[in-house]
Every structure is written in structure tokens, then in C-alpha cells.
Amino acid sequence: MKRVPAINATSLLKRDFSNHLSSSSSSLQLIPRCDDPPKPIILNPLYNLLPNTQNPNRIVDVICSSLNQQRDFLPSNLHNSVKSLIPHLGHREISRVLLRFQSDATRALSFFNWVKSDSGLTPNVGNYCLLLHVLAWSKKFPLAMQFLCELIELVANKEEEEEEDVFSVLVSATDECNWDPVVFDMLVKAYLKLGLVEEGYSVFRKVVAFGFRVSVVTCNHLLNGLLKLDLTDDCWRVYRVMRRVGILPNAHTINVLTNVFCNGSSFNQVNEFLEKMEEEEGFEPDLVTYNTLVSSYCRRGRLKEAFYLYKIMYRRRVVPDLVTYTCLIKGLCKEGRVREAHQTFHRMVDRGIKPDCVSYNTLIYAYCKEGVMEQAKRLLHEMLGSSVVPDRFTCKIIVEGFVRGGRLLAAVNFVVELTRLRVRVPFEVCSFLMESLCREGKPFAAKHLLERITEEEGREVKLETYNSLIESFSRCDAIDEALLLKGELTSQNQVLGVESYRALIGCLCRIGRYREAESLMVEMIDSEVKPDSCICGALVNGYCKVLDFAKAESLLSFFAVEFRIFDIESYNLLVKAICETGSGYEKVLELQERMQRVGFVPNTLSCKYMIQGLSQRDGLM
Structure with missing residues (x-):
């Protein structure tokens, strides 16, 4: 990219974009580069009688001299040279030193790192922006990207009212130093690299509004980010801006936009879009394009169109790959056409494409869903024979398939077999199987499995x-x-x-x-x-069975007083047990009185048992 002299660039910014900025919704005013107030000028002439290393007026000269004298920069040497002047070092002085070393990026970077680590002063946004221009002008792009990301994170961590616009400060810094416009393209890319897609989109609009060039690669990254956030309208806005400012889309751009169509509600317009791209841009659909379309057709259950594209690929000499076949297999399985899916799988293998874990899992899941567990197991053994390692999902779907079919012991044998074959079964799968065994009343099998996996693999339970x-x-x-x-x-x-x-x-x-x-x-x-009340009921019922009514009563009172648990069912059980033994109506009345003192209130069932007991005593029943 052609370098632009600083003076020409500044006049260009002020002349060519002034009209545009006044009408643009994203317009920016040039702002002062340094955000700290200027330090008072030291006028005391006595300072000039001091050695340079002690004269605050000469701090920039001393730092630059020290940096120039060192062939291999040592932070300790610089620190010792300006030790007494460090209290007078501010953001303006940092900027002046950086400007003096615009043509020596190595020394500028060494000084900046010393400021960050040893001076006790944190560089401000203006200092960072000057360094970024120095690095970009010197073509040290990886370092520039590193410091761009650092600056963006630094600004993002500030309080909201203190947050600064990195782009505007970067623009204003062009008044003072050599600069390369590529730094603005890198700024958009840095936001995207940090996962700040929406912020990157905002900066992209500002960069374009100022007339700076954004590369098609950066635009593609932005489109990808917006697509992942399902911001399809913004994807089209970016594309329209690209066409307006003359950024020519490449194959990657068109493939991303194809994905936008396939993930949106306007899927039926994708063919028209691709035909237009072929006519206007000379674009020829590649493997990525076809895979995107095949996948979308399969997801929508339009398998006829998907297989038609699959045939077209061969006619256009675009060889289907693993992704193509996996999409077709998944689409067939989704429609319950498992046998056809397996045939497509064999066709893929016959054409020299090695299946991966995902393609195997797709078929295994379909067989497990239909309850054809032996076929699922055969596919797993085939995986192992092809050196494809089963993953968590493989083990999970097969175990769940056995459990769903009520074949719990077969599931246990399967897990044991996998451990013998040195396949690591995820512990959550083993836990699921053990809990299923426990629910079905097979705790001994569950414990046997637990002992085996803890002994062989040393996992914590x-x-x-x-x-x-x-x-x-x-x-x-x-x-x-x-x-x-x-x-x-x-x-x-x-x-x-x-x-x-x-x-x-x-x-x-x-x-x-x-x-x-x-x-x-x-x-x-x-x-x-x-x-809880279940524990209370179990104990009271137990003591009633052995006719230890006093113990049962004491437990009822204990639960009521200590835990406010009034288990009326247990109380009725005690009343019924006393009545059935013929112990006397008076004992029941005394029990009722004692229980009322701790908070029990008899219900209709309590009264029924008491009436039955009284009737038995009087020989009425």
C-alpha cells in the first residue's frame, strides 16, 4: 500500500471529507490527541544550570539520547538515566519521544514497553495511537495488531463515561506523524479478532465514512461475525457498502452471502443471487458453495434438490467431499430412510473418502433411534477398525439406545467392552447407566459397573x-x-x-x-x-407394629416440637393401632389431649378410628 506523507494526508482529510462528514450520521470531529491537561511550562532559568539528567525541561532530550546511545536496549539503563526526572514524565512527553522515533520503530517500541512496565505511568489512548502509526508505517503489522487489541481491551475496561473512541483518536494522531491507512483496516479486524463484532461493524462504518479503504478479507471476517450473530440485515448492509465503495467481493464473500440466504427466510432467492454473481462477477460456485446449498436443502427436507445438486457437482468437476456426503446422510436419516443413508455412506467410502466421527455418529444415532442396536454396535466396531475414536456422543447414544429398549445389562456389557478396548467412556454416560439400573431395581449391576470404572480408570465418583x-x-x-x-x-x-x-x-x-x-x-x-414427614411416618409405623405406642407417641411429639412436622397420617395410624388393641377409649382420649398440646388437630379419620374403637369396646360392632 502506498505511503502518504503526513502533511498531505492531513490536508486530504480536512479537504476531501469535510462535506461528507457534515452530512453523515457517523461523522467524527478531529479531537486533540492527548487527553491529559498540559503541564505548566517550567520557566525557572535556574533549572538550566542543572545537569541534563536533572533538568525537567530536558526530559525528552535525555530519554532520546539514552535510547540512541544503547545498541541493545536495557530498561535498567534508561531507568537510571532519567530516574530523577520520572515524576515529570507525562503523556505529552511520551508522545514527543514517540514522534522523535517515528522512523525507528524498534526504539519507539522499547521506550513504550518501558513506560508500561517500569515508569509507573499508564500510556493513554493518544500514546497508543502514535505507537500504532509508527508500527504500521514501519510495516510491523503483527505488533501493531497486538497493541491494537491491547488498546481496545484497555478502553473497554474503562468506566462508560471515560470511554474514548479509538478511531477518532487514531485519526487525529495523523496530524503529527507518518501514517499508513492500513492501520484503519487493522482496527476493524482487531475488534473482530476480540469477538466484538457489533463494535467492529460500527467502526467499519466510520472507517468507510472517512474514505479509508477496508480490505475484502476484513469485510469477509465482518460478514462471518455478523452471520454467526444472525444479523443478516447488517450482512446485506455491509455488502451494499462494499459495492458502493468499490470493494470487489471474492469467492469467500459470495459463499458467506450464500450462507446468509440459506439461514434466512429468503432461501428461495439464493439461486437467483448466484446466477447474478456468475453473470456480473464471473463467480463459479465452488465446493463450499455447493456444500452450503446441499446442507440447507437437507435441513429443510428437500432431498430431491440436494441430490440433484450432488449430481451437478460432478458435471461441473467439483468433487463432493466428506461434508457433502455427511449432509446427505444426515438428511436421509432425518427422513427415516436409514437404509438409503447407509448406502450413501458405503458409496462415500468406495470413492476413497474416509468417514469421520460425525458421519459415523449420524448413522449410529439413526439405528439407535429405530432400536437396531446390533447394527449400531457393528458401526462402532467399524469405527475402531478404521482408527476413528468414538467421542462422548457415540457412547451416549448407544447406551441410551440400549436403556430405551430395556436392555440394561446389554448396556453394561457394552460399556465394559469399551473399557476393555481402551475407549474412554465419559463418566456422565456411566452415571446415566448406573442411575437407570438403580431405577430398575438392579443396584448390584450398577455397583459392579461403578467398581470396574473406578478401579480401571481411577475416576472420582x-x-x-x-x-x-x-x-x-x-x-x-x-x-x-x-x-x-x-x-x-x-x-x-x-x-x-x-x-x-x-x-x-x-x-x-x-x-x-x-x-x-x-x-x-x-x-x-x-x-x-x-x-421429613416420610421419615416420621416410617418410624411411627414401625413402633406401632411392635405395639410400642409410647415410643411412637414420643417420636410424633419430637417431630412436631423440634421440626414443626405434624404428620396427621402417622397420628391416625397410632390412634388406629391403639383402638385395635382394645386398650381402652380413655387411652385414646388422653393421647388426643397430649397431641393437641403440641399442635396436632384430629381430622375426620381420627374421629372415625375413635368411634370404631368405642363401638368395639361396647360390643356394637
């Missing part, structure tokens, strides 16, 4: 998995296994959840080990896990 196993063992009345797992958790200083305690206490009560259940409840409370 989540608390949720232990809780699921404990609950499942408890539901199966395998209390010893459940308590063993609880002991492992306790030794690891893990606290069980209320669901696990509920399952353990319920199981102990069912099998008649009431004292152990009560001890577990005490342990639970000591661990600051609050019990």
Missing part, C-alpha cells in the same frame, strides 16, 4: 451416584450393601442427602430394625440434615 445406589439398595431391602456404601461416604467426610436417609430409615423399619433406624435419624439430625 459423584455424591449423587452414591445416593442413587443407596436408595436403590434400600428399596430392594439390601440394607447391608446400602449401609456399606454409606460407610464409604462417611469415611470420605461426605454427608448424605435427605433422600438417602429416607430410603435407609424406611428399609430398616420395613425389616424390623427400628432401633437402628432411630439411631440413623439421630445421626441425620447431628449432620444438620432436616428430616
